[in-house]
Amino acid sequence: MDRDLQCRAHEIGRRAALGLGFSLVLSPRLVLAQTDPAHERPREGDLLVTVGASGSEPLKPEELTLNAKQVFAWPMDPMTNTVRNGSRLNKVLLLRLDPEGFNPATKERAAEGTVAYSAICVHTGCDVTNWDPDRQLLGCPCHYSVYDPKQAAKVVSGPAPRPLPALALKIVDGRLVVAKPFTGRAGFQQM
Amino acid sequence: MQKKFRLHLIVAVSALALVLSAATVSAQQPLPPLPTPDTPAPVPPILQSYKPVTQEQLKQPQDGDWLMYRRTYDGWGYSPLSQITSENVGRLKPVWTLATGQIEGHQAPPIVSSGVMFVATPGNQVLAIDARAGNLLWRFKRPIPEDMLLLHPTSRGVGLLGDKVYFAAADTVLIALDAKTGKEVWTAPVEDYTHGYYMSLAPLVADGKVMVGVSGGELGVRGFVAAFDAETGKPVWKTYTVPDPGEPGSETWPKGDQWKTGGGSVWITGNYDPQTNLSFWGTGNGGPWMGDQRPGDNLFTSSVLALDTATGKIKGYHQYHPNDSWDWDEVSPPILVDYQHDGRTVKGLVDVARDGYLWMLERTADKINFIDGKPFVKQNVFASLDPKTGRPNVDPVRQPATGKKADFCPSLWGGKDWPPVAYSPKTRLLYIPANENLCGTSIGEPVTYTPGQRYVGATTTLYVAPGADHIGELQAWNLDTGQKVWSHPFTNSQLWGPVLATAGGVVFAGGTNDRYFRAFDASNGKILWEFRTGSGVNGVPAAFQIDGKQYIAVQSGWGVDAARMQARINLVRPWEFPDVPQGGSVWVFALE
Helix, strand or coil: CHHHHHHHHHHHHHHHHHHHHHHHHHCHHHHHHHHCCCCCCCCCCCEEEECCCCCCCCCCHHHCCECCCCEEEEEECCCCCCECCCCHHHCEEEEECCHHHCCHHHHHHCECCEEEEECECCCCCCECCEEECCCCEEECCCCCCEEEHHHCCEEEECCCCCCCCEECEEEECCEEEECCCCCCCCCCCCC | CHHHHHHHHHHHHHHHHHHHHHHHHHHHCCCCCCCCCCCCCCCCHHHHCCCCECHHHHHCCCCCCECCCCCCCCCCCEECCCCCCCCCHHHEEEEEEEECCCCCCCCCCCEEECCEEEEEECCCEEEEEECCCCCEEEEEECCCCCCCCCCCCCCCCCEEEECEEEEEECCCEEEEEECCCCCEEEEEECCCHHHCCECCCCCEEECCEEEEECECCCCCCECEEEEEECCCCCEEEEEECCCCCCCCCHHHCCCCCHHHHCECCCCCCCEEECCCCEEEEEECCECCCCHHHCCCCCCCCCEEEEEECCCCCEEEEEECCCCCCCCCCECCCCEECCEEECCEEECEEEEECCCCEEEEEEECCCCEEEEEEEECCCCCCEEEECCCCCCEEECHHHCCEECECEEECCCCCCCCCCCCCEEECCCCEEEEEEECCEEEEEEECCCCCCCCCCCCCEEEEEEECCCCCCCEEEEEEECCCCEEEEEEEECCCCCCCCCEEECCCEEEECCCCCCEEEEEECCCCCEEEEEECCCCCCCCCEEEEECCEEEEEEEECCCHHHHHHHHHHHHHCCCCCCCCCCCCEEEEEEEC
């Protein structure tokens, strides 16, 4: 029995290894996601740099205007200064708002009123670029999903099936720092 | 006695221990062996006897088969089956149904050959089903890359030739599947999805080639049609819908780099004329959306292109409207049909366009001629057409631009979007799934191109025309007289229902938000039968026959633009339109 079990375990291991080999061969993007720091999702301790910025100066909360349209940022590895822009799923949107209306989850994740969410709409994957300053709501320009950034980015209307993944923040040495990974999978709904 | 009892007890306890021990051992058993990739599943008998599809069959299919997107190369969407008639269609009942496991818009026709049905669904999935019994024979699924921006998650079907099933995967890979097993025979990269390209059309299979086009008009793509060898998957030719500088048509673009991101996507299957070996493809609007950001006619956007199927060379074109600023993709290709005009028979091309016009054209071996054009819905953008060329005289007030808002009808979704028309040679009527009474506004803004990102530069609205008593409208037009013969209005729904015409004098279509699939009298538009499915019916209906019995098949599965349009209508008429649940299924009907 033990011998049989051993053989089967060996067999499964061999198949798993083969399977992994296949997936590595077939999915170069997956390999990159696992090995290239620029592809890795935001990690605790990452700094944030503005998308399109020429340098790699980390963002500070006071650089965000209160109640203004979202700013897009990439996470950056603080040790190597590697900007994690290898996958569009790493893109983050930042807003600085009055924390008065935040729900408890948002309050816990915010740092001095700054909240961070995945910038990628969870419906079909467009960037969430619209901002309604009067109602303080985020919007996707493609299919009009609307999210409330004060309520953990819950879906207010539109086809999005779930909230935007949130990224908890903290302030370290006056700079915005990622406190925890995304609360969920960034990207569009899988079918 | 006591000793005997003790013995029995010992035996019983031992037996129990053995059972328990066996159960424990069983609980510790390793997982059952995994099926190895090189151990093929047994091929069901119906697939073992699957007959390869020949090029001749594609040209002249058996009456009971549905081998391509519109059944025949001319794009008619017509079945010669006549068992189901306007007299007996009221007795139509479901035979079987099958859940696809997917959400979003299920738009593909069930393709039927040798009694096997091939159905493409959203989620990069193809199903092979026993068409008579509804048994699932195999399922192919290709993961969609997680970082993909897939604006229109749908597929409009597969193509067939030989023992292969051709599928245009959303992530711009053309795949040939073995019809008997659903395994990949070859894959051919078509473009790079990270640059905004995706695919949603059913491949056109003709002349030994498999032809596909690309979507992505909102993402800064440059449209093209590409042909691959049907046997090997090797690329044969690729023709851009926006020419390179110096090529014919490039003079209609500004001197800058606009042509590189000029749009002209191709996301509906072309039609084909075996006599001339020309295939006819509709092209999308220019990108970004505002015409003043790409001054000129912008050939060959919002056009029909006649391509030499052997070489891909452009042999003719007709641009429905130049310098589009309304998002009027003209991707539905014209159907090939001869009609009477001014006392002569025209070898025709007839297109029902998003710009709200019914276009009557003429096809020749090396040119497309304009014959006539007239609006089939409210259209306030074209003041007139040039009688010789058909070029619209655009009312400048109705043309939005960067910083200039304009109000226009029909809306950005047009008088008819992608759902295909059908034509019956028996009634000589063309059946149009139209949307009437929808208008909108658009204003342009500067936009910067970033690869793979939205590249539109417009803010739009949609509204229902004042006094409107309906939106969706199934219309029937006589092509010889150029007159509308009947129309069936839908008071509280838009119409996103591809049409099937049959020799039994029955026309089938779904497409409304009440989830019904309907049969209409082909001669007068009267509803003869209707059946309520679980979701809205956006699929292309098909008819087929097995062992002398006629079936009607369609996919139910609401989503993509039908749902998007409703979301916009809800903004101006809240609570008047029902929530339509998503979730796909295949339905097959027959007479009781």
